[in-house]
Amino acid sequence: MASFPVPTDVRRAPAELGGRPAVLVEPATEPRPGTILYFHGGSFSLGSPTTSLALTAHLVRRTGVRAVSLDYRLAPEHPFPAGIEDCLAAYRELLAEVDPASIALVGDSAGGGLAVTTCLAARDAALPMPATIVAFSPGLDHTRSGATMRTKEGADPFFTQADMARTRELYLGGQDPDQPLLAPAARADLTGFPPILLQVGSNELLLDDSVRLAERAREAEVDVILDVTAGVPHVFPAYAGTLDEADQALDRAALFLTQHLPVA
Template identity: 60%
Template sequence: MSTIQRARLDAQLRDAGAVVGADSEPSVDEIRESFAKLMSSMPVPEGVRVDETVLGGRPALRVSPDTTAGPAAPAILLYLHGGSHVVGSPRTALGLTAGLVIRTGLPSISLDYRLAPEHPFPADVQDVVAAYRDLLDQGYAPESVAFAGDSAGGGLTISGALAARDAGLPAPAAIVAFSPGLDATRTGRSMTTKADADPLLDRAALDRLSSLYVVGQDRRDPLLSPAVTADLTGLPPLLVQVSTNEMLLDDARRLAQRAADAEVDVILDITAQVPHVFQSFTHVLDEAGEALDRAALFLRQHVRT
């Protein structure tokens, strides 16, 4: 456990302030620019090739191991970036996506799904289903496709899989969710008990961005709050990674319990005293790389290649 690293990172994030501050109301464009600037500082491992592509009618980045070109890979990761459903892109999640690609040896397609407020719920969920359907139509077997994502994208791995199930599509091989947002009702105890411990997220900012995404929808909709109301029956094995310092801690805890109640294989992987989506900080935090190693092992165990 890297106590000094964790304490130093926590202090740095607090000095820099949350990605979206509670004391002002910047425009959506300003929030997007600030988030992109923060994420551009995250390392992208060497040994990957990045190509623009299209999946399910949406732009995407294909991130592949940088090896001699050969036959199409028999398995693939569908990656969904974070950003509260309002900010972010495949570029902002490139470090995480590439980290999984390097560790698993599997290519990934990171989806540029539609964002609020221009496209509120359920546009992004529909984009995930369309992307997964496109992969199946291309000939990928469901047992060779895994969903992975962080923060809001982590939540979309669950909501997208549920919507795909309800559309009659087969379940993917596995789901990996980093610090997922899974409760639009914001009723988890950790939203209050971890408010001071969380150096990155801010309740007022989360509520503002959530209002842009949810608009007039019922926040108890299973696709908005799967940790609260969803029937998770039929989902594939899940790995959920989260930190004890996160306001979203109870989103992960409650989802894991619902998954177990639905007879779904689930691993709840909790790391102490690290920030939201700590897996991004591989350059300054030993636990980040170690968590990605565990996620890669989980994927290799469940995805057919």
């Protein structure tokens, strides 16, 4: 992922949020109102703001909104719920600085799952909700009970069930996955959530994580868009500039973000 080209018309600088290192990414021109709090992917055990920098920068470039990408703690040294605790602490600190209606929680893969579970943890802590959530190919069920975990085996060019079983155990640290913060697609009540955009590929093992979360959002009367693109790999928007579908998906994501963040 470090080889993905980063747009040149953004600025980046080291930062800190919620007691954790972070990377601030801003447009080259005056940013428009709002903050994207970004959570990188990596199966909860790999990655950093640097590995997701290209995707974060493309969102900043398209929206004109600054992003803060968090370097949350990783398994196996820091299993569940350490990552969620870090993301929630970052959100708390951001709330002390800006209006919650100007914050979007955004992430890819494991980070997409953290965007959802951080919102769950924030609601349970009686914190105000952010303006919106955007999740790219999110991991939303550590029970691995989605049908596509089986039906897309062999079609997914990125993951196998065996791969995901190993990283799951690293993150769980022996804990029961059958709970809302580990399986929101199967267990979470999304009542009170902000609007959600889920973008995922049709051949992903994780496809049903997004499909089922969208259904839970509908049941909770939450605005939700389930955006499925055919024949693309996991976190395909990261391939901006290479895949036409990636650029088109990022355009849709940027439109969704700007529609839900303040205009002035």
